[in-house]
Amino acid sequence: MTYQTQVNPSEQSQTNMRILLIEDDLQAAGFLLKGLREAGHVADHASNGDDGLEMGRDGTYDVMVVDRMLPGRNGISVIETWRAEGVRTPVLILSALGEVDDRVTGLRAGGDDYLAKPYAFSELLARVEGLARRVEPEAAATKLQVGDLELDLLARKCTRAGENILLQPREFRLLEYLMKNAGQVVTRTMLLEHVWDYHFDPQTNVIDVHISRLRGKIDKNFDTPLLHTVRGAGYSIREG
Amino acid sequence: MRANLKVLNSSTFRMSAVYLVVFALSVGGILWYVYWNTAVLLERQTDETIRTEVTSLGEQYRQGGLARLLDTVRRRSAQESSRGIYYFSNQVGRRMSGNLDGLPADALGKSGWIEFPYEVRGTDDRRTHRARAYYTRLSGGFTLLVGRDVEELRQFAQLIRNTLYYALALALGAGLGGGILMSRNFLKRIDTISDTSRSIRAGDMSERIPLRGTNDEIDRLSQNLNSMLDQIERLMAGMREVSDNVAHDLKTPLTRLRARVEAALRENSKPAFKAALTETLEEADELLRIFNALLSIARAEAGQTRDQFAPVDVTEIVNEIGELYEPLVEDAGGALEIDAVDGLQVSGDRQLLAQAIANLIDNALKYAKPPEGSDKKLQIGLSATTIQGNTVISITDNGPGIPARDLNRVTERFVRLDTSRSEPGSGLGLSLVQGVAQLHEGELSLINRNPGLTAKLILPALA
Numbered sequence: 004m005t006y007q008t009q010v011n012p013s014e015q016s017q018t019n020m021r022i023l024l025i026e027d028d029l030q031a032a033g034f035l036l037k038g039l040r041e042a043g044h045v046a047d048h049a050s051n052g053d054d055g056l057e058m059g060r061d062g063t064y065d066v067m068v069v070d071r072m073l074p075g076r077n078g079i080s081v082i083e084t085w086r087a088e089g090v091r092t093p094v095l096i097l098s099a100l101g102e103v104d105d106r107v108t109g110l111r112a113g114g115d116d117y118l119a120k121p122y123a124f125s126e127l128l129a130r131v132e133g134l135a136r137r138v139e140p141e142a143a144a145t146k147l148q149v150g151d152l153e154l155d156l157l158a159r160k161c162t163r164a165g166e167n168i169l170l171q172p173r174e175f176r177l178l179e180y181l182m183k184n185a186g187q188v189v190t191r192t193m194l195l196e197h198v199w200d201y202h203f204d205p206q207t208n209v210i211d212v213h214i215s216r217l218r219g220k221i222d223k224n225f226d227t228p229l230l231h232t233v234r235g236a237g238y239s240i241r242e243g
Numbered sequence: 244m245r246a247n248l249k250v251l252n253s254s255t256f257r258m259s260a261v262y263l264v265v266f267a268l269s270v271g272g273i274l275w276y277v278y279w280n281t282a283v284l285l286e287r288q289t290d291e292t293i294r295t296e297v298t299s300l301g302e303q304y305r306q307g308g309l310a311r312l313l314d315t316v317r318r319r320s321a322q323e324s325s326r327g328i329y330y331f332s333n334q335v336g337r338r339m340s341g342n343l344d345g346l347p348a349d350a351l352g353k354s355g356w357i358e359f360p361y362e363v364r365g366t367d368d369r370r371t372h373r374a375r376a377y378y379t380r381l382s383g384g385f386t387l388l389v390g391r392d393v394e395e396l397r398q399f400a401q402l403i404r405n406t407l408y409y410a411l412a413l414a415l416g417a418g419l420g421g422g423i424l425m426s427r428n429f430l431k432r433i434d435t436i437s438d439t440s441r442s443i444r445a446g447d448m449s450e451r452i453p454l455r456g457t458n459d460e461i462d463r464l465s466q467n468l469n470s471m472l473d474q475i476e477r478l479m480a481g482m483r484e485v486s487d488n489v490a491h492d493l494k495t496p497l498t499r500l501r502a503r504v505e506a507a508l509r510e511n512s513k514p515a516f517k518a519a520l521t522e523t524l525e526e527a528d529e530l531l532r533i534f535n536a537l538l539s540i541a542r543a544e545a546g547q548t549r550d551q552f553a554p555v556d557v558t559e560i561v562n563e564i565g566e567l568y569e570p571l572v573e574d575a576g577g578a579l580e581i582d583a584v585d586g587l588q589v590s591g592d593r594q595l596l597a598q599a600i601a602n603l604i605d606n607a608l609k610y611a612k613p614p615e616g617s618d619k620k621l622q623i624g625l626s627a628t629t630i631q632g633n634t635v636i637s638i639t640d641n642g643p644g645i646p647a648r649d650l651n652r653v654t655e656r657f658v659r660l661d662t663s664r665s666e667p668g669s670g671l672g673l674s675l676v677q678g679v680a681q682l683h684e685g686e687l688s689l690i691n692r693n694p695g696l697t698a699k700l701i702l703p704a705l706a
């Protein structure tokens with residue numbers, strides 16, 4: 004079963020993306036599609052691996068979200084086939100299996116990110132939007148800039164409004180990740196994954212403390228805050 | 244009949260049958276060798292004597308002429324003890340000397356070996372014996388036959404042959420009987436083992452294989468199987484307890500959730516719905532977190548992921564997790580002191596080890612916090628070092644510790660001490676740490692330092 008929908012053009016914003024969702028649980032897919040469309044994206048749905056493989060082949064999507072376990076052809080095989088055919092579209096794998104080795108097989112098959120069920124919708128949205136951004140050329144960037152905040156990746160220096168800010172190595176990496184995803188929401192788990200390379204569920208919000216320390220260094224003495232808390236989702240660094 | 248077939252089908256019996264064939268072949272070989280060295284050799288010796296005698300008689304004829312030959316033959320024939328058989332005849336076939344009445348009918352050729360029955364003379368009754376002889380025609384038309392009575396030899400050979408057959412038959416019979424007996428005995432013991440396993444499968448977990456006390460292989464096997472059954476029984480009991488606990492501990496939040504939704508529906512106002520939904524979402528997240536934790540613990544305990552182990556740098560993990568939690572501890576007004584020896588490595592799962600350390604720091608943070616208003620400061624020590632070949636990760640706090648009677652209990656699922664109810668948690672943290680330790684073939688040891696608790700994660704170092 005396949006259906007496609009167009010979002011009203013007037014609602015389309017600059018960051019509007021085309022997203023393919025391959026998920027066999029129709030109810031879960033319904034909620035996801037609704038959420039993605041409400042966030043301003045165009046979302047198509049396939050309920051089995053073979054239809055999904057077909058739809059994703061021409062590479063017209065910005066991000067594809069693939070459930071690992073699908074009737075017929077499984078998600079891993081779909082991704083492997085795409086990759087073998089040269090389809091480079093970023094893929095987020097959804098899985099009911101949260102184990103580390105499942106994550107590894109998923110990423111090895113050509114997936115770009117991995118999200119274990121159950122997940123919060125805000126987490127999925129943040130990751131999908133993060134993946135779509137990833138394809139934009141940023142390869143040679145050696146300097147990141149958000150407003151008057153500048154991060155020099157070669158000299159390992161941070162300045163705001165020309166003023167030097169001293170950062171610990173981990174704070175530097177935290178800021179680097181946030182700035183690479185400037186304007187996007189990054190969740191706490193994304194930060195733990197990318198800045199610390201740990202995938203477990205910390206029982207307390209250890210990340211919040213690190214963010215507030217970073218905030219103390221880059222925002223405290225300035226008029227406009229750059230590092231924002233997005234309620235119920237995570238953090239975002241942006242101008243205004 | 245069925246039982247006999249079963250014996251024939253048993254592997255012991257098949258093995259004994261093979262042994263039997265090998266045994267029979269070697270016994271047969273030995274007996275044949277004995278036979279060859281007695282009967283056959285004696286027969287050959289007889290032939291050899293006859294041949295020598297023929298040669299010597301021929302020599303005498305050539306040297307001493309007919310007279311000398313006749314004389315010798317007569318002399319030898321007369322000797323009772325020699326058992327020699329002689330016959331000498333002229334060209335017309337008339338007997339001239341010897342102890343044989345006439346030439347046997349089948350001595351037709353120029354010369355050759357013959358065997359024939361002959362009547363022993365000189366004794367009271369006339370007995371027929373077998374004789375073996377060589378005959379040859381000499382120049383001048385004379386015929387000479389020299390032979391021996393081989394009756395005794397033949398009887399001896401017969402005796403040996405019979406003995407051999409009996410011995411072989413006896414050996415085969417004994418082997419076969421022994422084989423059947425042995426396999427039946429073995430089979431009976433195996434049957435008790437399968438009977439036991441059958442009744443266990445039927446649900447009687449208390450059944451055990453009876454031992455004979457002989458401490459032989461089967462006894463040892465049964466002993467091992469019994470202790471395996473003991474362990475399985477223990478695990479099953481543990482499992483049942485765990486699932487009972489799980490059911491109970493999940494029922495509480497689910498009941499709470501249900502009551503909340505019901506209340507909101509009764510109130511029937513938009514803000515009530517919103518509040519209820521928000522709380523429901525939180526409760527659902529908590530339930531999912533519990534489920535995930537339970538699954539992780541079960542998976543760690545099952546030990547299935549062990550084949551994906553890789554060398555991990557414990558020093559690095561300790562430093563990273565320490566650094567991750569340090570700001571949190573400081574914000575709680577405490578201090579985290581990290582002290583990891585360089586280059587500690589274990590074979591394991593980096594994520595799970597990190598999670599275990601995080602759980603222990605989380606506990607220290609929650610339960611060692613000094614009470615409001617006290618001037619004591621929370622001190623957490625995180626260290627990693629090598630002790631007696633093991634890599635030991637210790638998390639030490641200066642809190643109240645865990646009462647001695649609860650030390651063994653707190654690692655069980657859902658166990659939370661009454662004094663800790665005010666802190667969030669579900670009592671699964673230490674269970675996971677213990678599971679991770681087990682998965683790494685190590686152990687978790689909790690030690691009260693009075694005051695304070697030290698949790699030690701002891702892992703076998705990388706070989």
Ligand SMILES: Nc1ncnc2c1ncn2[C@@H]1O[C@H](COP(=O)(O)OP(=O)(O)OP(=O)(O)O)[C@@H](O)[C@H]1O
Pocket residue numbers: 206602606607610611640642643644645653654658659660661662663667668669670671672673674696
């Ligand atoms: N460092 C400590 N000092 C004193 N008591 C402790 C300490 N660590 C654990 N405990 C006691 O052991 C109990 C079990 O700990 P465990 O980590 O298994 O569960 P939890 O912390 O209550 O919940 P969770 O870890 O699942 O959030 C705690 O509830 C607490 O009573």
Ligand SMILES: [Mg+2]
Pocket residue numbers: 602605606668671672673
């Ligand atoms: Mg805990």
